[in-house]
Amino acid sequence: MDCQVWTEQFDTYLDGELPSSEMAAFDTHVRNCPSCAANVLGRVQLRRAVRSSGMRFQPSPEFRARIQKQIAGRPATVLPRFRWVWAATVAGIVMAAVLSGWFAVQHSRQQVLYSELRDMHVATLASANPVDVISTDRHTVKPWFQGRIPFSFNLPELANTEFTLAGGKVSYLKGTPGAQLVYEYGKHHISVFIYPERTLQLPLQSDGLQTDMAFHTMTWTEGNLRFFVVGDVSADQVRSLGTLLQAANRS
Amino acid sequence: MCVSAERLQSGSFEDLALPLFEQLYNFARWLTHDQAEAEDLVQETYAKALRGFKSFQQGTNFRAWMYRILRNTFLTSRTGLRATAVTVDFEDEQAPELADPDTPESIFLERSNQNLLQSAIEELPVPFREVLLLCEVEEMSYQEIAETLSIPIGTVMSRLARARGSLRKNLRTKAARI
Numbered sequence: 001m002d003c004q005v006w007t008e009q010f011d012t013y014l015d016g017e018l019p020s021s022e023m024a025a026f027d028t029h030v031r032n033c034p035s036c037a038a039n040v041l042g043r044v045q046l047r048r049a050v051r052s053s054g055m056r057f058q059p060s061p062e063f064r065a066r067i068q069k070q071i072a073g074r075p076a077t078v079l080p081r082f083r084w085v086w087a088a089t090v091a092g093i094v095m096a097a098v099l100s101g102w103f104a105v106q107h108s109r110q111q112v113l114y115s116e117l118r119d120m121h122v123a124t125l126a127s128a129n130p131v132d133v134i135s136t137d138r139h140t141v142k143p144w145f146q147g148r149i150p151f152s153f154n155l156p157e158l159a160n161t162e163f164t165l166a167g168g169k170v171s172y173l174k175g176t177p178g179a180q181l182v183y184e185y186g187k188h189h190i191s192v193f194i195y196p197e198r199t200l201q202l203p204l205q206s207d208g209l210q211t212d213m214a215f216h217t218m219t220w221t222e223g224n225l226r227f228f229v230v231g232d233v234s235a236d237q238v239r240s241l242g243t244l245l246q247a248a249n250r251s
Numbered sequence: 252m253c254v255s256a257e258r259l260q261s262g263s264f265e266d267l268a269l270p271l272f273e274q275l276y277n278f279a280r281w282l283t284h285d286q287a288e289a290e291d292l293v294q295e296t297y298a299k300a301l302r303g304f305k306s307f308q309q310g311t312n313f314r315a316w317m318y319r320i321l322r323n324t325f326l327t328s329r330t331g332l333r334a335t336a337v338t339v340d341f342e343d344e345q346a347p348e349l350a351d352p353d354t355p356e357s358i359f360l361e362r363s364n365q366n367l368l369q370s371a372i373e374e375l376p377v378p379f380r381e382v383l384l385l386c387e388v389e390e391m392s393y394q395e396i397a398e399t400l401s402i403p404i405g406t407v408m409s410r411l412a413r414a415r416g417s418l419r420k421n422l423r424t425k426a427a428r429i
Contacts, residue, residue, distance in 0.1 A: 015386060017393050046418075046419075047387055050383070050388070051388055054281070057277045057281070058273065059272065059273060059293075070294065070301075071265050071269070071297055071301055187390055213269075213270050
């Protein structure tokens with residue numbers, strides 16, 4: 001097939017909307033055709049630039065507060081006969097809250113920690129240089145951290161998975177240096193944060209997966225290291241990347 | 252950003268709508284080019300969505316629904332009416348434009364002038380600007396864009412091709428001027 005036919009498909013391919021039957025043929029062609037490869041690269045650069053230019057407007061905190069107030073506390077669409085169940089639930093929650101003040105404080109500290117990690121993840125993606133070591137090769141990324149952070153870790157083999165390593169950088173949580181790795185899943189990005197458990201003294205109540213603002217955060221500890229996986233992919237994807245990392249670090 | 256099916260069934264309007272706030276505002280700014288107008292547009296969108304939430308069909312795409320309200324509100328606003336009064340040639344909408352063999356945009360981007368890229372996007376007529384932003388910034392699928400804009404998928408594809416063609420043309424003109 002000549003280049004002209006493929007040229008019409010470049011953007012559909014990059015949008016991830018090309019039928020899978022054509023995807024493989026497209027890949028093969030681009031790999032063997034320097035002019036098409038250059039063209040695709042140009043389009044990728046333009047898309048990146050459009051995406052970063054496109055996300056330029058941030059609402060003011062005052063406006064956010066106004067909207068929050070406007071829509072706050074509207075009940076979910078529930079059938080009337082279930083309302084008493086809601087009333088009982090609310091009463092239960094109030095009692096539970098009163099009884100477990102300490103628990104609530106700990107819980108909110110945990111939420112603050114999670115939202116801090118989420119912010120770090122989002123800030124990384126918004127940055128012009130999201131990572132300091134750019135490589136899909138775990139044998140390049142892991143050694144890069146030597147001498148930069150006071151511990152070491154293992155990265156999983158990703159062949160036959162849908163995840164790709166994009167790179168990594170040093171990140172700090174509560175003044176403690178650690179590693180941040182960025183993975184790609186389709187068009188999504190997932191951050192993995194690793195910190196030494198003992199120096200951090202984190203207000204974590206439990207390991208596992210938590211969801212807030214459509215972000216999933218998974219955390220666990222392995223060999224005195226605390227791991228966090230943060231991303232807006234589905235909970236299953238976060239869990240499966242987490243499981244790969246757990247297996248790699250289990251000795 | 253996707254919302255799980257369970258949350259859709261049990262979630263309150265706030266749970267569903269608040270996570271979209273920043274994206275909606277960004278999109279509104281791109282449509283209106285003005286902070287106060289964008290704020291009014293977003294506020295009205297939330298008010299309308301809140302009133303119409305009962306009619307929202309659970310299980311369908313909430314994000315597309317919100318964007319559709321925002322866009323329809325914009326189109327009936329004064330700025331929206333003025334913007335869409337500009338005639339866009341849709342004649343060959345069914346025939347996607349052939350892509351340009353050379354890529355002046357990459358040469359242009361090496362000079363990395365974000366301001367020029369932003370003004371090149373701003374100069375696109377609304378129907379091209381919105382489809383480009385929904386695809387590349389909001390990362391919507393063609394299906395989702397079709398739902399948002401209430402147009403068939405084939406039209407989404409051809410309009411996107413036209414939008415990208417126009418963006419390249421704008422960039423080329425600007426690159427020639429530097």
